Amino acid sequence: MKALLSWREGDDGLPPRQRILAIAVLMSGSLMAVLNINLINIALPTMARDLGVSSSASVWIINVYQLVGAAAILTFAALGYRIGRYRLYIGGMAVFTLTSIGCALSTGLPVLIGFRIIQGLGAAAMMSIGPSLYRVIFPSRLLGQAMGLTAMTVSVGVAGGPTLGGAILAVAGWPWLFWINLPIGVLSLCLAVRALPFEQGRSFPFDVIGAVLSAVALGAFVIMVDGFSRGTSTEQTLTLLAVSLASASFFILRQRRVAHPLLPLAIFTEPRFSSAALTSLFAFIAQSMAFISLPFLFQSVQGYTPLASALLFTPWPLGTMLGAPLGGRLADRFSPPLIAACGMAVLVVGMALLALLDQEAAVGDILWRSAVCGIGFGFYQAPNNRELMGSLPRERSGSAAGVMASVRTFGQSLGAALVALVLSGIMFQGSAEAMPVGLALWGGALAGIIACGLCALRIPLYRRQCTISD
Template identity: 50%
Template sequence: MSRLFATQPGDDGLPGPERRLAVLALILGTLMAVVDTTMVNIALPSMAADLGVSASRIVWVTNLFQVVCAAFLLVFAALSELVSRRRLYATGVALFTLASLGSALAPNLEILLFFRALQGLGAAATLSIGPSLYRSIFPSRLLGSALGLSALVVAGGYAAGPTLGGLVLSVASWPWLFALHVPLGVCASWLAWRALPREAGRRDGFDWRGALCSIAMLAGLFLGLDGIGHGAPTWQVLAWLGLSLLSAVLFLQRQQRARHPLLPLSLFGERRFTLAVSASGLAFVGQGLAFVALSFLYQQEMGFTPLETAWMFTPWPLAIMVVGPLAGRLADRVNPSLLASTGLVLLLLGLAALAGLDAEAGVMDSLWRTALCGFGFGLFQPPNNREMMASVPHARSARASGVMSTTRTVGQSLGVALVGAFLAAGAPVQMTLWVGAGACVLSLAASLGRVSPAGRAQREARHAQPLRASSDPD
């Protein structure tokens, strides 16, 4: 870990000592957003009872947060170039913190949902540009290691969320789940304002029409996929997906004409970036699908309790926490595409092994398969993220970061929707896991398409020029 904060001659990014506070700001901001996603889920029954609402209404405490967060990822990635990433990140953390306090004090569901939407906005601001900030903080030679640290933080947050939520609920009521964010958020916001790199924002133009189309496109897609996963009426699902498709067409047309497009389509002219995005989205389809399918497999077919099921998932994020930083460090030394492809092979083998489980399988039979998936995903994600971030010019790293976050969110949502669709059609759970394995096959094909090392170092050197320093004294 100490090598992340050591300075060598010629390093770009922040000087070694200044990296520590900047990284701490990113870790705290990311952890709050990620932990919230999994921590609040287990409190939904308690919230429904205390607020006197039905289960079908209380799920919007989770759904609204996710919809708003997903819808604004691309918007905030583009906005960061106008106002600077430092200002946007610090403001996002502050908004998330204030909204957490409002959620903790909410007297009814309507007010709680209002503050959850604000929390989603704050989370979108931080998650959309987090990876690009790692690129600005650390020198290019440590980019893989830095993104490995990011993978460790995200995996640790997802793993710790349910446990932390359970511990809090065992001694206090659900509002304390939100109140926990307040002191952490104050600290993270102050650190972000003080320690993140200063840079000049662009002084002209923002694609507001493109932003509106993007919000409608992603919100419609997320609500449509969520409807499939939760058995919503067909007309409702089709309406949301139709809105998403129409908005996507308008969005693409707008991006071709806009002076400052929300998402420069030229990003996808870089083959490595396009293949890395494709591999990432398909891998997250497999992971999102597996997480939901295994819940049904463990409880309905193998007879585990919900608490036992939660423990059965633990090897997956724990393996990512162990392997992710190592994979990121290796990606700075060897071909990251080859590392990512190797990880996908392990993930594919793990999903195929899980699909072969039967109702009589023992605990250890399940755990090693789940751990294999986690090792594979941990080996895949940091090198693949490094490819995404290093394959575009430094000045466009915020946009690449927004694409990365959006791809992850849409991929996981599509995986969940596929499970709901297959189970609604009466398919066995094992079949859905085979579908996840199929998504990994496609992801592996995309990843192998950019394994060739020819010209990689030269392209990364060409894209490594940082944004010009700001003379703004703030």
């Protein structure tokens, strides 16, 4: 943290004192957005009982939050240019905080889902432009460490969410899972008004048609994957896939023709950016396949309880918390694609080690292998995000942040679909359950190998760019 507050002659970004307040705002926003998935996950059985609904219906408390967030990512990233990221981020945080009150006071599922839809939009507004603000807050030489803080914050939410949620439910009702957002949100809003860099919006027409097409394409894809994992009919799955592909195709055609596109396609002509985005896609496929497969491995194959399964998984996000800041610091001094490739290689090794576990594996063996995966992913994520955000001009950072959030969503969705395909038994009718779970982990390792290769291919591009700059 001390290095992030340093100042050198010629530095861009904010002064150190304002910088620490601004980073506190961004970290609290990211933490609230992530916690509101992991906190609520563990409370769904309790909420279903208290609201008098089925377990399957209660899942929509999570689904709508994620769905509207995924659908609105590119729209909010572009809207940041139109009205200014300062206004959009503060507006998103205010909406998120106020709807937490509505969620806490809800007495029925329809009202709660309605507030969760609006809350998901508030979270999307923060998450879609948050990474681009790092380029305004920090000088370029510290961008990797700043990206490491983001990855660490998300990992804290992933690791601490179930524990914090369980602790709150042990002493209070589920509405308190939303009430805790109020003091954090109000404090963060006060700091945001003072600390975030103000910028004027730009007076140009907003691409409403492009926004609708992107929302339909992303939303239909996420619904398709969620339904596929729940055994939706083939006809419905193919219909949603067709809607998603058609909307994406029309979206791309429109972006090529409109004067002020929602997503400037010219950014993909920068090889380092497009390669980093593609790397991120395969990395999140790998991560998603592991995250979904491991509970089946721990519970269905090795016989652990759900609580024990959650504890066995904890070393992964804890490892990311340790690896991300260090990976970001190294990326500011050495070649970011090289550091990212090394981190992804460690993740692949960790996933292979998990895939090789037998049914009688000791707890210690599971814990250290999960930690290896987390450390590897942390080492990868901050340097790759640094490349993704830093390879474009500063004025394009909003678009880069939107792409970064979109490929994360697509990667996690594709990973979930692949695991659902394997575990459904389509490929292995009558096989032992351990075999499909192991295959899903090996599939995730393969995606990691592809991501590692893409990082390695980017190393010469980075060196060439550094030579030109020198």
